[in-house]
Amino acid sequence: MRVRRLTTVIACVPLGLALGVGTAVAATAPCGNAAKACLDLSANQAWLMDNGAVTYGPVPVTHGKAGYETPPGTFKVTWKDIDHKSSEFGNAPMPYSVFFNGGIAFHQGSLKQKSHGCVHLAKSAAQKFYGNLRPGDVVQVVR
Template sequence: MPAVSASARPVRAEGQWMGKQSRTAGRRVRVAVAMGIATGVVALGALAGTTVAQAAADPTVEGTPCTPTTRACVDLDSHTAWLFDKGAIVRGPLQISSGGPGMATPRGNFQVEWKDKDHHTSEFNNAPMPFSVFFAPGGIAFHEGSVETTSAGCVHLTLEDASAFYDFLSVGDVVEVH
């Protein structure tokens, strides 16, 4: 058999040599397949919501700034909140008020720490905080309060909405504040 240059060799069965153009195309296919697998792995990881990096890549629930894995969602810029169950909105959008200048409501991902249906704050002259659901350091909570004025950092809800948040949320539930 006469000698054949590498670039002129025909494509052979799997595991054997192939022509120069076919080798390049083969590399492109391997890269594309690897990228597809990596994309699939990232997508599965985002659905699990196990890390902060993955949570940042999660899609948001339509019409909200929050991911489907959260239970309570707050948008400070639009003064709005929602409750989610398995990524579906079950209550909201609701009007809220939040912390004013010098007492801003913290942004971030939190968990419900504790609840008190008849809480009174020692910080502000024993003021009532009905249906309190505490979720952030410094005593930040969802509770009934005026949705027309700023708070000292808490998220104020109407009485009806505060009662619903209190009944719906459990210790450990995820709260996102944007």
């Protein structure tokens, strides 16, 4: 009877949790606790964060090509535009733009082609960054 009762209890709890299998290991990012978004230029990865804890990512990115490098530093989100078009580059579409350093933004773009300084994200990641970042949030960019 005890074995049957134990089996019943385990059946009510997700198997991975009952056995301690598959528990998520906290991801780390190379940015400080104040960062709401973290970008690692050398690893070509970005994260969303809250008080030093990763909430999303890492996700792959591309960033500035030679002559248009994305600068490292600590910045703040200044504004967002869901359907932005670049006035500087022939109305190039920049969906889900989150601007954090002048004309530099996270936005949906090619993960195979480098940018003119912006941070390209896949569509799903760009949507997540757009939905989670607000003006005033800290963006940290490291090498």
